[in-house]
Amino acid sequence: MDIKGYTKYRSASAIAGQVLQNVISVAVPGMSVAAICSYSDSLIDAHCKSVHRKEEGIERGVAFPTTVSVNKVIQNFSPNASEDYILREGDVAKIEVGVHIDGYMASVAHTTVATNSPGVTVTDRRADAISAAYYASEVATRMIRPGQTPRNLIKAIGLVASGFNCTVAEETFTCQIDRFVISGKNTFANRFNPDVVVPETPFETGEIYTVDCSISTGDGQARASDYSATIFQRDVNQQYSLKLRTSRMLFSEISNRFSVFPFLMRDAVGDNHALKAGINECVRSRLLVPFAVTTEKKNGNQYVAQFKITVICHYTGPVRLTQPLPMPNVQSATAIPPESEIGQILALGFEQAPAPELPRLKNTVPAPVLTLAESSAAQAASSMDLS
Numbered sequence: 001m002d003i004k005g006y007t008k009y010r011s012a013s014a015i016a017g018q019v020l021q022n023v024i025s026v027a028v029p030g031m032s033v034a035a036i037c038s039y040s041d042s043l044i045d046a047h048c049k050s051v052h053r054k055e056e057g058i059e060r061g062v063a064f065p066t067t068v069s070v071n072k073v074i075q076n077f078s079p080n081a082s083e084d085y086i087l088r089e090g091d092v093a094k095i096e097v098g099v100h101i102d103g104y105m106a107s108v109a110h111t112t113v114a115t116n117s118p119g120v121t122v123t124d125r126r127a128d129a130i131s132a133a134y135y136a137s138e139v140a141t142r143m144i145r146p147g148q149t150p151r152n153l154i155k156a157i158g159l160v161a162s163g164f165n166c167t168v169a170e171e172t173f174t175c176q177i178d179r180f181v182i183s184g185k186n187t188f189a190n191r192f193n194p195d196v197v198v199p200e201t202p203f204e205t206g207e208i209y210t211v212d213c214s215i216s217t218g219d220g221q222a223r224a225s226d227y228s229a230t231i232f233q234r235d236v237n238q239q240y241s242l243k244l245r246t247s248r249m250l251f252s253e254i255s256n257r258f259s260v261f262p263f264l265m266r267d268a269v270g271d272n273h274a275l276k277a278g279i280n281e282c283v284r285s286r287l288l289v290p291f292a293v294t295t296e297k298k299n300g301n302q303y304v305a306q307f308k309i310t311v312i313c314h315y316t317g318p319v320r321l322t323q324p325l326p327m328p329n330v331q332s333a334t335a336i337p338p339e340s341e342i343g344q345i346l347a348l349g350f351e352q353a354p355a356p357e358l359p360r361l362k363n364t365v366p367a368p369v370l371t372l373a374e375s376s377a378a379q380a381a382s383s384m385d386l387s
Helices: 003-026 033-049 125-143 150-163 245-257 265-269 273-284 341-346 372-381
Strands: 060-070 073-075 092-101 104-113 173-177 208-216 222-224 231-234 288-291 294-296 304-314 317-320
Touching (some): 003 033, 003 060, 003 092, 003 104, 033 060, 060 104, 073 092, 073 208, 231 265, 265 273
Antiparallel strands (some): 060 073, 060 092, 173 208, 231 288
């Protein structure tokens, strides 16, 4: 990786971190998830326009649409207005953002508890899931080093989860990334599956990874939720002659406006609702890949927490690109003994890449404003109880 590429990775990471902090501050009871996601993506676009301005014509912006997955929802929740969800007191909100500058991307996620009483410490099963996911991400940071293997990383994440009487959520991955590539050749699930052979190929110097540590208080088995998929991605390796005119119009619009990164279908369709009729054929022909909104399969009050990092495997050891945020105000009854295998991994060192200072935004992005009328209407429209 050259200096210019490293600089753009750092810029993307700094933007992701700044946006994440802004989004956490508005993730409070009564706030619309759809409004939060829109605010976050607008912030990303605004910040991306403010950096590397001398390089004209390069792509920049959202690498993965912002998601706010609540309670037992595992991932990919960026709802349309008709399926919006209003945050409630005590909700566990997993916020994930992805940013790229010229194809060099950074992805980060953090879990917060929506509350009007931030001084109150959470001590129930929410604390177990959040603590497990947090420490799993800290362990993962230290294990992306030359000579370590995916199998050892999966084992360590599993040990952290089981230590807090939790499980690793299905369909969450460690992905090798590259320029314009969000899931490279060395990509694997973080949940152990005896039927899947995990490559023993060790991590190598110069590789960059995103590690998604999603931990559930339930069984961790994922099922499709009742919510519609809103995030899609073009499969650039697929070719198909679409038969419906609306399908051809939709795919042409997507090809002209969006790169290889995932996008929101509502951004593609806009006010032209007739284009929606083309979605099914594009998906059936595998020209478009939907990102399903998945949820914990086990019934009852289950919680999923998530922390995600972007890290470089450097010859001197791990270099974390994304900036860490403090763990929420939670206190689990479980502690990690320093002499344990996980405790010894946590004692290892790593380097934190310094975040460049971001330019001041010329145009302020207005934060979502909570009103009682909007809260009541959107809550009534919510199609599924996520508690």
